[in-house]
Amino acid sequence: MGVSVALDDFGTGYSGLYHLTRLAIDKIKIDRSFFDTTLENQNEMVKAILALGKSLRMKITAEGVEHERLADWLATHECDFAQGYLFGRPLPLDQVKELLAMSVSEGPVRALAVPGK
Template sequence: MIDIQNMKLAECEALSRWIDPRYGFLSPDKFIPALEANREVYKVDCHVLEGYGQDAEFLREKGKEIFPISFNISRTDLEACNIYQKIEDTIARYGLSRDQVHIEITESALNDSSQAMVEAVQHFHDLVGYQVWMDDFGSGYSSLNVLKDYHFDVIKIDMVFLRKFDDRSKTIVRNICRMAKELGIRTVCEGVETQEQFDFLKEAGCNLAQGSLFSPPVPLDELYKKMAPYL
């Protein structure tokens, strides 16, 4: 994720990919729904954070800067385990700080107005230091209600708005950025592929940009080479 104003790498998003010996490369849409249905997805979420801790140890030894990450948790995480304690234990084990870990919750996870999710967002804020981000903003049908009922530090504008980069989409994105600023919420726009899109986001007042214009998803050993112009 690139800071739009200074063109510097601000942080990274941790993504999951499954390389299976039988089925080969599997994207999240192939395995996350099955894990969620069986209340096992928390194991993946905890594994991702554990991997970040291990990466942070490696980077620390190499004298490289450790950027914050955002990673998703599922609604079923709250039911299947004490996700707060698991996150707290992991960051303590690897000498991380809470402000290095940003919790992403997808808009779809909030659509049933679950009291559990309201309490989860509040709980993370009570553990002072964590940021809670709303992922895929604008992809569902209750985005404004979600902003009314939940306090998020950051909203991630869904890539669908840049995929159809017409005047209507631009107007929507521009107004999301303005509304978020008035609410004290920072904005990230996903799916940035062209310089024209980036220039528009800068004009619209968006805070961070993420997309293939800067880098596709890459392993850690490629990240610092790929992102050298933005360090």
């Protein structure tokens, strides 16, 4: 059917370890709060989450990526995907429609240009 399930905000609230084995989850999204402080203070925890996700054969997305340094660190540690202001800002619906139309006709879009930025 082509449907997958992601566990959002992993590591916070109710989206914890219990759900990883009880639900049919294909992906986890590491909550941005793990990246709010300096990378040096969080890297061991994030490495552990990445290793856990990989061992369960899940794709992993890091949320809240705002700086190249963090994006580089995540790539080095084999994080599958990243999202955040580094790659694009929220867009109005009409611009999202244009972007989706471009993606279909011109191939995948990796990063968004932000008007006026």
